[in-house]
Amino acid sequence: MTGPLDAAYASCRRIAAEHGRTYYLATTLLSAPRRRAIHALYAFARMVDDIVDHAGDLGHVLDPHDPARPHSTQAPAQQLDLVEKSLRLAIEGGDIEITDPLQQQILTATADTIRRYDIDHAHLWTFLDAMRMDIPGTPTHRTRYATMSELREYMRGSAAAIGLQLLPVLGTVVPVTEAEPAAATLGEAFQLTNFLRDLAEDLDRDRVYLPADELAAFGVDEPHLRACRAGGHTDAPLRRALAHLIAVNRDLYRRATPGIALLDPRVRPAIGTATILYAEILDRIEDAGYQVFTTRATVPRHRRILVATTGFTTAVRRR
Incomplete structure (x- = not known):
């Protein structure tokens, strides 16, 4: 029987297979636990990248098979801030504030991977700071x-x-x-x-x-x-x-x-x-x-x- 965490990792695997063909093919050579951890980290990076590049259309970018998914009305900088806040909460075992089901799954799998492999949280915040550089209106934009x-x-x-x-x-x-x-x-x-x-x-x-x-x-x-x-x-x-x-x-x-x-x-x-x-x-x-x-x-x-x-x-x- 598949539980919520398994379902979250499965969504990350689908995103990796659809958008990261080279990386996905390489992960087939890994053990199952490592493979799904890589899928989660890839899906998280892809989600953030799509917020930056396709603000307001994230659902369609990550899930083209579900055209009924609602568009986000938040500005990309606000979306990114909410992603960071939700990931911090998820890592500590708290409730994720993001309401989008697919984003919730990605954050759930990512937080589990971070805890499971004791990944330094600073690497995630450094990544998000760099992504803010791509967003117009942020102090670091270029x-x-x-x-x-x-x-x-x-x-x-x-x-x-x-x-x-x-x-x-x-x-x-x-x-x-x-x-x-x-x-x-x-x-x-x-x-x-x-x-x-x-x-x-x-x-x-x-x-x-x-x-x-x-x-x-x-x-x-x-x-x-x-x-x-x-x-x-x-x-x-x-x-x-x-x-x-x-x-x-x-x-x-x-x-x-x-x-x-x-x-x-x-x-x-x-x-x-x-x-x-x-x-x-x-x-x-x-x-x-x-x-x-x-x-x-x-x-x-x-x-x-x-x-x-x-x-x-x-x-x-x-x-």
Whole structure:
């Protein structure tokens, strides 16, 4: 018989399967308890991201099969404040103040995961603070980043903090603090890949995450980006800029990958699979001639299955 907590985790699994194909495939290599904990943390991050990007339409974003779900009337900053308050209450075993049933389930599963794996609460609040930077009207709101250092400060919360949340779930063969730098760097690597792949989508939302000084070195500025977006093409200067940033991104993967050896041997195949598949998005951008305005770079399903199958074989041998 399925109880409320199992149902909450099941909803998180569905969200992860629908929206995080690469991560979801990698989690199939984990044990069931670890797998559902990862699903909960993913669903929480996805919920918050959707509040920021789709204010007033969260139900439709997370649950497209239920068009009757009511729209939220709260501003995104208020929604985020309520999410944080409700998560704090849930962690302490109190009543969640959010009334949306799906959000309640996500918060219930997330709070259970945090308690079960003794995840440092600060990583959750750091993540939420970074998400507030994406919301107009908040004191920390910003949509442009002048340097890579500025962008990394944002990614400290939006990406590195997520890597740090995952460490207690995955387990390590060294003290957690020794594995944290590599986990944070891998989170940044995944995030920068997202920014490169989603350049067009972010530009349409009036956000430019790629650092201005890195683009300027190749003669690219925001009007240049918008002209390429309007024309649906990537010209030579922008191709060179993207090639440079892809090289920067690959260096992050290079520096993060040794950290996989610091994880519990049973989870290494899963994280290795996720790392390989996400890094290959960069290959797809290159293969498409850097045409990020007309093509969304994805790793083909047959390739994802092949890499996951190899990881599964490795995982079985480790057990």
